[in-house]
Amino acid sequence: MSTNGDRRVRVDAQRNIDALLDAAKVVFSTSGVDAPVREIAAKAGVGVGTFYRHFPLRSDLVTAVFRREVDACADAAPVLAAEHEPGEALSRWIFRFTDFIATKRGLAAALHSGDPAFNVLPDYFLQRLGPALGGLLDAATAAGAVRAEVSAQELLYAVSTLCMSGEEGDHGRRMVALLIDGLKYGATKPS
Numbered sequence: 001m002s003t004n005g006d007r008r009v010r011v012d013a014q015r016n017i018d019a020l021l022d023a024a025k026v027v028f029s030t031s032g033v034d035a036p037v038r039e040i041a042a043k044a045g046v047g048v049g050t051f052y053r054h055f056p057l058r059s060d061l062v063t064a065v066f067r068r069e070v071d072a073c074a075d076a077a078p079v080l081a082a083e084h085e086p087g088e089a090l091s092r093w094i095f096r097f098t099d100f101i102a103t104k105r106g107l108a109a110a111l112h113s114g115d116p117a118f119n120v121l122p123d124y125f126l127q128r129l130g131p132a133l134g135g136l137l138d139a140a141t142a143a144g145a146v147r148a149e150v151s152a153q154e155l156l157y158a159v160s161t162l163c164m165s166g167e168e169g170d171h172g173r174r175m176v177a178l179l180i181d182g183l184k185y186g187a188t189k190p191s
Contacts, residue, residue, distance in 0.1 A: 028107065059118065073097055094133075094180060
């Protein structure tokens, strides 16, 4: 990843960027996206100057964390597809996506804040996660593990809605488990 356009980032600078993104992910999940920069920098083991050198605006950091997490979730789809039967791969990915949504509540508020820096992120979310889920969903449908009349976009929306209910604990995961059971109802095995 490069925060400077197409220029390559030195190894030590990339290490700092990675540490800041990891720290921000943790801090955002506990303190929200408005957490003090000093808290994020301290957790990353870097100075505030290093923080601002890589992320001059808070929106730069929020965007980078969001993209990184979306990419990790999307990149998990082919790995799960290679390791599990289609229905199991789909279920595991949906639960991974569930965890992604549940820990990104603070990011969701920032994304809907009206800050123009975040305008491209909803499309990025759909462009990366739609095909990832779509491939798993198509394979599970073809294998007869789930019913056919659900689209990837509908499923992304449904899981997101269930996870953003505001309930504490594992409420979202339990509701998503019911959704997955519903996807299996009426599935037709291939002949």
